[in-house]
Amino acid sequence: MRQRGIEGETADAIVRSITSFALYGFPESHAASFALLAYASAYLKAHHPAAFVCSLLNNQPMGFYHPFTLVKDAQRHGARFRPVDVTRSAGDCTLEEGCVRLGLRYVRGLRAEAGERIAAERRQRPFVSLQDFVDRAGLRRDEQRMLAEVGALNAFGLTRRSALWQVEKAGRPRGPLFKDAEPAASASPLPDMSLAERLGSDLLGTGLTTGPHPLALYREPLRERGVVRAADLPHLADGARVRVAGAVICRQRPGTAKGFLFMTLEDETGLVNVTVRPDMFQRHHAVLVGTAVLEIDGILQARDGLTVRALAARPAPVEDVPIESRDFH
16 A cells, blocks of 8 residues: 555555455355355246255255245145155156156155165066065065055055055965965955045155145134134234134244244145244243144234234144144254
């Protein structure tokens, strides 16, 4: 600076300015890089929703939202999904005719090497029957049962419970005279699963479902109780008294929040953000922390986004929905 005639207070002021910039220059560069990631992610989600969510599912665990919520959000944005299928699924999720085919990796209790063996056998030649699959895949009985329960054996012309029945029969030892013969099929005495039972099996067996959101099955009785959908909240006035219900997908109580609890509920139409005051959190602690599906009475706050300030909380009048919540980040 001296060579350019900059001295004294002017030089000191420049040095102070550079020093100040150094304090935020590093975060600023990070902000720019994250802005690029946010822009690219938003573009992909808007224009290529299936490919975007497929990539997210294949990179779990990551991020803030559970795969169940990622799938439901993608469905609301036009993405289509196909369930796990031993005659189609790879280990990872894949794109299939514009749809996301769920991968074998999402079947709980199925070893990675078992999924690889299924795919390898299928490359040799297709599975032609359940017995052919059982004989060639070499899975443990518990793995076969789980595949049946999540519908991954339905391609053999079986319902889930009939597949469970046939898995038990197919695993029985056969004498040497009949070892190459297909066992005679027999009808299962078990009734088919209801839609609610299928959704429950999906959630227990994979943590997600390609079917409807479980709350959709209870919409009519919830409506009769005065529960409004997440999608209806933008049409209500700020300060309106509302009743909402949904599966709890996230609970947060950061140390800087002065005892407030922040929750996110999900129904078949979207997400609802809920704030709970410290005094209410103490009064309703067991319900707020231990209930999978909540019904909340509160005040809609619509000035900066949409939030429901909770006044009362109770378990929603629905059957148990095994949706996992990511709690207390």
